[in-house]
Amino acid sequence: MQIITRLIAMNRARQLQRQFKQIERSIGSLPARIRSRLGVMALREIGQASRCEFPHLYGTAPEQRYVPWGQGTDIGFARAQSDNPEVALRGIALWLAVAYHETKDSPHARMQPQHRQLLRVLRELRDAGNEHVDATAQWMRSGAAA
Template sequence: MRLLTQLIAINRARQLGRQLREIQRSIDALSRQNRSRLGTLALREIGQATRCDFPHLYGTPPEERYLPWGQGTEIGYTRARSENVEVAIRGIALWLAVAYHETKDARQGGLQTVYRQLMRLLRELKETRREGDTSESWMNASAAA
């Protein structure tokens, strides 16, 4: 049973790692303003998922909650590939939130690697968001003067 669990974890880590690379490319293609919006939305999604009984199942239909992992990453990944920027940003935020909760307490090496990469990406989004706030407050201060 332990071997089967490890095989499932390795497969899941590989799948999340592949999706994370695609998500990273999608984020890199966004404008600075949209990356800032994504950072805000991703933090909001992570917070909403935290309030759920099972945060790693956030975005999963109730009838599918007994699967080994939820459908949130698949739904988010599909939306992230959309041509519509708004849909893509919401999909990326959903994917980030679900993947964060799915990997944060992982004990398997592959999932821990995905978690570290995900945290790096979230930190970059947070910094982009902070830079956007600074420039907006600077513009507001100069407009008031």
Template sequence: MRIVSQIIAISRARQLSRQFREVERHIQNLPRRGRAQLGMLTLREIGQASRSEFPHLYGTSPEQRYLPWGEGTDIGYSRARSDNPEISMRGIALWLAVAYHETKDSPHLKLQLQHRHLMRVLRELKEVHRSAEQPRPGNSLMGTAAAA
């Protein structure tokens, strides 16, 4: 039984890795403002997923909850490939959230490596989001009032 679970984990890690490369390419092609917005959407999706009964199955229909993994990454991946920028961004956020929860506490090395890659991207999105929130000198009303 151990070997079967190892094979399943390896095949899942390959699938996630393949999807992750394309998702990451979409993220890199976003303008800075789009990445900041994506960071906010992704954090929101991760929060919503963590409040669900099975976070790694977030986005999966209840009838499918006994599968080895859910449909959330597949749904997010297909949306991420959309020509509509809003749908694409929401798909990327869904994919990142579900993949995060799916790989978070995995005992399998390949999935742990995938989780590290996800954490790097999430950290970058969080940093972009934080820097976009901080007021820039001269752009705030207080700065212009003080200068006048």
């Protein structure tokens, strides 16, 4: 049974890695202002997911509660591919939140690199938001605002 569990975890890690590469490309193509907004959205989604009974199943229908992983990453990934920028941002935020909770305390060694990558991206989004706030505050203090 342990072999099957390891194979399932390895397959899931590969799937998350493929999706992560595309999500990371999408984030990289966003302007700094939108990236800071995405950081706020992602943190909000992570907070909402953490209030659920099973945070890694956030975005999944309640009747599918007993599956190894939920549909949140698939839904978020599909939305991230949307031509509508707002839908795409919300999809990326959902994907980041669900993937964060799914990989957070995973006992599988193959999931730990994904979690570190997610933390790096979330930190970059947070820092982009801080830079945007600092630039706005600096502009307000300068003579240009007067």
